[in-house]
Amino acid sequence: MKPIAAMTKDEACALRFVLMDIDDTLTQSGKLLASSYTALWQLREAGLKVIPVTGRSAGWCDLIAREWPVDGVVGENGALVFWEESNLRGKPVLKAEYHPQAVRNDHPVLARIKARAMEEAPCLRPAKDQFARLFDLALDFAEEDPVLPLETAERVKAIALEEGAAAKVSSIHVNVWMGLYDKLSMAERFLTRRFGWESGTGDREVFFAGDSPNDEPMFARFPLACGVANVLRYGGLIRKLPAFIASRECGGGFAEIAHTILERRKEFFQNQFIDT
Numbered sequence: 718m719k720p721i722a723a724m725t726k727d728e729a730c731a732l733r734f735v736l737m738d739i740d741d742t743l744t745q746s747g748k749l750l751a752s753s754y755t756a757l758w759q760l761r762e763a764g765l766k767v768i769p770v771t772g773r774s775a776g777w778c779d780l781i782a783r784e785w786p787v788d789g790v791v792g793e794n795g796a797l798v799f800w801e802e803s804n805l806r807g808k809p810v811l812k813a814e815y816h817p818q819a820v821r822n823d824h825p826v827l828a829r830i831k832a833r834a835m836e837e838a839p840c841l842r843p844a845k846d847q848f849a850r851l852f853d854l855a856l857d858f859a860e861e862d863p864v865l866p867l868e869t870a871e872r873v874k875a876i877a878l879e880e881g882a883a884a885k886v887s888s889i890h891v892n893v894w895m896g897l898y899d900k901l902s903m904a905e906r907f908l909t910r911r912f913g914w915e916s917g918t919g920d921r922e923v924f925f926a927g928d929s930p931n932d933e934p935m936f937a938r939f940p941l942a943c944g945v946a947n948v949l950r951y952g953g954l955i956r957k958l959p960a961f962i963a964s965r966e967c968g969g970g971f972a973e974i975a976h977t978i979l980e981r982r983k984e985f986f987q988n989q990f991i992d993t
């Protein structure tokens with residue numbers, strides 16, 4: 718991984734979209750930092766489309782799509798995307814799309830996985846935002862105490878895969894769902910359908926920032942992907958690391974990334990002005 722400071726002006730100026738994970742990428746110790754929230758506003762004011770891509774629940778995504786300075790939010794690890802459009806009177810209207818393969822989380826296989834996982838790891842618990850989820854089962858191993866080792870999270874993932882579900886490990890939850898989709902498939906679908914993005918020719922128009930194994934499909938897909946420094950905690954659990962890494966962890970790392978993108982773009986446009 719190269720330091721984010723190595724990003725070039727040309728790379729920054731070709732961007733149209735900045736996508737980012739939320740937990741431990743924008744937040745630190747569970748709180749959304751002022752610096753990362755400010756960075757979202759600044760990126761958007763610079764004309765970039767800002768799109769969080771998270772494992773968080775549909776309920777949280779409703780709030781994020783309505784209240785944050787974003788152009789959409791992919792939630793529940795790719796099961797859904799929410800965004801706002803203006804109606805004829807200029808009033809914002811919330812729009813939602815669900816992945817065609819998304820299966821509601823009352824599926825009996827998910828109940829069996831939950832029972833097996835909690836029997837093997839009695840301290841594991843459903844995430845407190847489970848009530849706001851439509852499609853996935855989130856099992857908390859590190860959002861609240863007791864913090865369980867990553868090996869426990871990996872074991873829960875293995876149980877889910879054995880039972881025929883999909884599973885990803887984030888910095889705080891193991892997310893389990895039925896259906897073949899992930900953060901990447903929904904992000905690509907949304908960029909294409911909402912903004913006319915083209916896979917291949919548009920690959921370098923997308924920047925992604927993340928921190929943990931459930932971000933790996935995004936790290937692997939986009940040449941301009943960056944980890945916040947805490948991505949190093951996952952060592953061998955992420956096979957395809959991002960091209961860039963920030964020097965700072967969590968929200969501080971995201972602010973550093975946003976600052977770099979905005980500075981490079983500013984330098985480029987200043988030079989354009991001087992050249993003409």
Ligand SMILES: [Mg+2]
Binds near residue numbers: 738741888927929
């Ligand atoms: Mg995260």
